[in-house]
Amino acid sequence: xxxxSQQDYSGRYAQDRAEIEDLMARxxxxxxxxxxxxxxxxxxxxxxxxxxxGTARGRAAIGESVRAFKQAIGGIxxxxxxxxxxxxxxxxxxxxRIEGDRAWSTAFWWEMANDGPGDKPKAGTFGTYxxxxxxxxxxxxxxxxxxxxxxxxxxxxxxxxxxxxxxxxAGAA
Amino acid sequence: xxxxxxxxxxxIRDLMGRxxxxxxxxxxxxxAECxxxxxxxxxxxxxLTGREAIREGARKFREAIGTIFKREDGTPxxxxxxxxxxxxRVEGDRAWTTAFWWEMTDGGPGGTPAIQSFGTYxxxxxxxxxxxxxxxxxxxxxxxxxxxxxxxxxxxxxxRAAEAAAG
Numbered sequence: 001x002x003x004x005s006q007q008d009y010s011g012r013y014a015q016d017r018a019e020i021e022d023l024m025a026r027x028x029x030x031x032x033x034x035x036x037x038x039x040x041x042x043x044x045x046x047x048x049x050x051x052x053x054g055t056a057r058g059r060a061a062i063g064e065s066v067r068a069f070k071q072a073i074g075g076i077x078x079x080x081x082x083x084x085x086x087x088x089x090x091x092x093x094x095x096x097r098i099e100g101d102r103a104w105s106t107a108f109w110w111e112m113a114n115d116g117p118g119d120k121p122k123a124g125t126f127g128t129y130x131x132x133x134x135x136x137x138x139x140x141x142x143x144x145x146x147x148x149x150x151x152x153x154x155x156x157x158x159x160x161x162x163x164x165x166x167x168x169x170a171g172a173a
Numbered sequence: 174x175x176x177x178x179x180x181x182x183x184x185i186r187d188l189m190g191r192x193x194x195x196x197x198x199x200x201x202x203x204x205a206e207c208x209x210x211x212x213x214x215x216x217x218x219x220x221l222t223g224r225e226a227i228r229e230g231a232r233k234f235r236e237a238i239g240t241i242f243k244r245e246d247g248t249p250x251x252x253x254x255x256x257x258x259x260x261x262r263v264e265g266d267r268a269w270t271t272a273f274w275w276e277m278t279d280g281g282p283g284g285t286p287a288i289q290s291f292g293t294y295x296x297x298x299x300x301x302x303x304x305x306x307x308x309x310x311x312x313x314x315x316x317x318x319x320x321x322x323x324x325x326x327x328x329x330x331x332x333r334a335a336e337a338a339a340g
Contacts (some may be wrong), residue, residue: 006304007183007187008181008182009187009303009304010303011182013183013184014179014180014183014184017183017186018179018183056337069314089298092255092256092257093189093190093193093194093254093255093256094186094190095186095187095190095191095194096190106190106194107190108193108194108255109192110251110253110277110286122285123277123281123283123285123286123307124286125286125287126253126277126279126286142277150251150279150286151279151285152251157198159198160198161194161195161198161199161200161201161203162194162198162201163190163194163195163198163203164200164203
């Protein structure tokens, strides 16, 4: 048997998981449609976003950082006419550990845009999210989202199963 | 349909996630722990029975894919599976699931993602001590001879199995 801490699936697990999955989806719509106000509200007041451009702290800084990111990426991912490509992120398998009003999650993401030959879809990159969440006033929010990308130097996930990390953090809490 | 379906579904989705992270990060112990002690894994390389055999199978899988999937520079590529739509039938402490998977590597031209194959999972699960585990996972792959999925809508297969189990 595993010596790692295990999720207790009794109680609110399904309810919390449904709410967190909804948050994850809202996050991606806000990101891909450039709704930076909505994006910021998914983090706690003092939340952190760590990604390729660095770490942003607090809702205003996170919203501003992602706005600048989106602008930059629009110059890198372009369609054949040079317009910013339509970029879409997709979230797939997600492991969520929940202990009371705190949660730890890791998920697989990938993205594609209309920057392939003939402006067709082309897969760009993939990676993982490593998240810490809290439930505040009945709503789950990110206290920290870390975005890892296997295609960026220094941002790869590494050799260790990311689920080991969230189980260890949940067990320590 | 039991009123537990939402709970069972949440728990099984968590198991599915744990399985794929264990597989893609080559965590053979965590992979084997997704199965019951006498669980069966039926896939292209073998049909394995029991956690110990499945653990060993996961190690062999790592070696095999390191030689199959390479980047342009010849180094082993990262392989990532993706799980999408998932149908779950639950009857008490047994469940039957059908899911669509696909996989890609980071070994495409110029270091880009390259889609490799897709298929389905057909799973039988049991709930033991409050945890859902695979008692049998069958992995179909549309790109391997003899491993293609059924011609019939695969969901019908486990709908029948669940109905038979329900009596």
